[in-house]
Amino acid sequence: LQHDPDTIERAERIKHQVVSHPDVQKFIGQAWSTVKSLILDAAADPSSALRIRVRDGLLSFGERLNTDPELHAKIDGWLADAAGYVVRHYRREITTLITDTVSRWDAEETSRKVELQVGRDLQFIRINGTVVGSLAGVAIYAVGQLLVIL
Numbered sequence: 310l311q312h313d314p315d316t317i318e319r320a321e322r323i324k325h326q327v328v329s330h331p332d333v334q335k336f337i338g339q340a341w342s343t344v345k346s347l348i349l350d351a352a353a354d355p356s357s358a359l360r361i362r363v364r365d366g367l368l369s370f371g372e373r374l375n376t377d378p379e380l381h382a383k384i385d386g387w388l389a390d391a392a393g394y395v396v397r398h399y400r401r402e403i404t405t406l407i408t409d410t411v412s413r414w415d416a417e418e419t420s421r422k423v424e425l426q427v428g429r430d431l432q433f434i435r436i437n438g439t440v441v442g443s444l445a446g447v448a449i450y451a452v453g454q455l456l457v458i459l
Contacts, residue, residue, distance in 0.1 A: 311317075327333055351359035374381055396403070424431065 348359070351357040354360060374384065
């Protein structure tokens with residue numbers, strides 16, 4: 310049966326007829342809806358076996374990723390390749406998305422949010438800039454005075 314072309318062709322025709330039948334299509338659709346609903350319900354329930362297994366699997370994978378340098382390097386390589394692919398093939402879409410998003414930002418609101426998030430750091434940057442600028446000014450002035458004296 311596996312090697313007879315006529316039998317294989319007849320079996321394929323029968324399979325196609327069965328799968329194409331409206332009742333079978335309806336059954337497949339209902340089965341998929343039921344399975345999908347079960348998966349979504351299990352995903353929403355924190356104590357479901359699905360959530361517990363997925364969580365445990367992710368934790369185990371994370372631990373292995375931390376302790377296995379070879380796996381870590383392999384995943385890094387895959388991610389770098391994927392990022393490169395996305396940038397090469399979707400450069401314009403990414404640029405448009407970023408440009409459109411930033412252009413919709415309100416300048417005052419964005420400035421306020423940035424200052425709230427990094428305000429203390431900005432203050433240190435301002436102070437450091439003042440100190441470094443002052444020291445540079447003193448050094449330049451001192452060198453200038455030395456050149457005048459000599």
